[in-house]
Amino acid sequence: MRTIGLALTLVLGSTLTGALSAQDVRAQLDGRVSPEVQRAVRGIAADAAARGLPVDPLVQKAIEGAAKGVPADRVIAAVRTLAGRLGEAREAVRAGGVAAPSGDVVEGGADALNAGISPRQVSDLVRVSQPPQDPALTLRVAATLAALGVPPKQALELVQGMISAGRSPSDLLGLPGQVQAGVGRGATPAQAAAGLARAAGGTPPGRIPDWVPPGQRRPRNPHKP
């Protein structure tokens, strides 16, 4: 489907290049948002791009607002807020030791902040997300756990516990589903997460962690700028 193909290009585009060009922004917004919104968003996007922040989430947010029939001023406000959050996220990620994070990691950070995780917690999580872990993934998992109702502190503890225990990225990706399963059996999100954290302790049998624990190696940027 053409629409899906376009979305695919957008997702990959922002991943690879980190920013849409001004032409792309206009092309995306044309016909989808009012002229007023388009003007404002192009400005916000240009500013963000100049600061090296990912632009695609801003465009998506504007389109979403228009599709939902949200008044122009609220759309613009939301896009501006998001741009601010992307900036905050990048600072937090940098403080976690990644000097020039990719758009993906910054977006993951913004998702985490949006879900109630603090900048300090974002930095901490990034710091322990050394290969084979990917901070973009660990941040998103933490954000999804928080979105499920797990208190941020516990969400972080759970993800960090899994990382320390040498679990694979796919194990981490399974966490939200497991928390939901626990909630389905009557636990609160916090209880479900606590149960998983207890179970996560210790290396799974037969699997030796293939990474160096944090602090034993100079933190370096695992991503291409």
Add this chain to the structure above:
Amino acid sequence: MMASYHPLVKRLLDGEVSLAELPPELQAEGEEALRLVGAADRAPVALSPALEERVMTAVRSHAASPGNRAWRWLNTPREVELRLRVRPWTVWAGALAAAAGLALLLVGRPASGPGPGSEARGGTRDSVFVRFVLYAPGARRVAVAGTFNQWDRSAAPLVPAGTSGVWTTTLALPVGQHQYAFVVDGARWVVDPAAPAVDDGFGRRNSVVAVTAQGAQL
């Protein structure tokens, strides 16, 4: 060579007639036939206790090796239905009771050719089929809109699955995280309370799905 059982005797064995209903000349044959099937050993058979561990060992290794059977599992496009809790709740006071129950489903991979940006993040350019299901018995139209289709309300309509009030569609979603919501009757935006939901920045919430090579995680 023994003669065949009389048809009535066979019906006896099938449980359609009783021994008493057989004519006298067939009684002996009937009793013999009942001895035959009565010899069937119906005792339960217990397999070795080690079976469970052998199965789980194989299961763990299959789950952990992406290049192996798990990959084959994911590579054939199939549909699986993951039905989460369906909770009816009234969206608009006094109006239709739109039951918003979302089941987000993993299907396999489409047979996709090379796409743009094939170096991106470990070659994860592929898409995964994801099936969306909404229980909305009073609805006239249902669509799903999200970051994967530019929030276009007409891009991904759902179709009714039978008459049970269930609506469904299947989309190929790229690997990554997506936000989405259902649009009922063109105007009502509906999220699933059972899926992770995030603030959409406009005072509402969006559902979140993470599509990975292993499937859709809510």
Add this chain to the structure above:
Amino acid sequence: MGVPLGFEGEATDAEVVRAVLAGDVERYAVLVRRYRDRYARYASRMLGSRDVAEDAVQDALVRAFDRLADCREPDKFAGWLFLILRNRCYAERRRRQRQERPLDSTDEMFAAPDRPDGAYEQVERAHALERALQHLTPEQREVFVLKHMEGLAYEEIAGVTGATVASLKMRMHRAYDRLRELMKEHL
């Protein structure tokens, strides 16, 4: 302390299937424990050996995991697993025929349960029936096992095998005659 997770006594098959598909691989053990012996009798009778049956059940459980995404109705996992096992039993049969490997002698197969009255003839008859079953065609053996050992009605057997009730009865009636011939000394 919190709600104990993994309390499997309460989880339905559908819930466990969902959890496994969402990534909780270890939960599959719940289904393994639940079903490991349920179809053992069927597999043993179909294959004529408990050891071979154990391999088949093990294989079917692993295969069911591999293809769990194909289980269209997770609350009918039991029936779906049975179909996988059934296919496995037929495949095993064909494989042995190709290799010209006869099935294990049924003499070693089962210790016939001790009958309370210790009736020698009944034990002998049970053994004779087990041996005789192996001389039926797989289709005849299956309908006999499903009806007279698993207690299914013809309609249920039709649902499982895809055959019509009429054709199942025909197979069964031929089986009765064949069994009568094979067991004549014990009747």
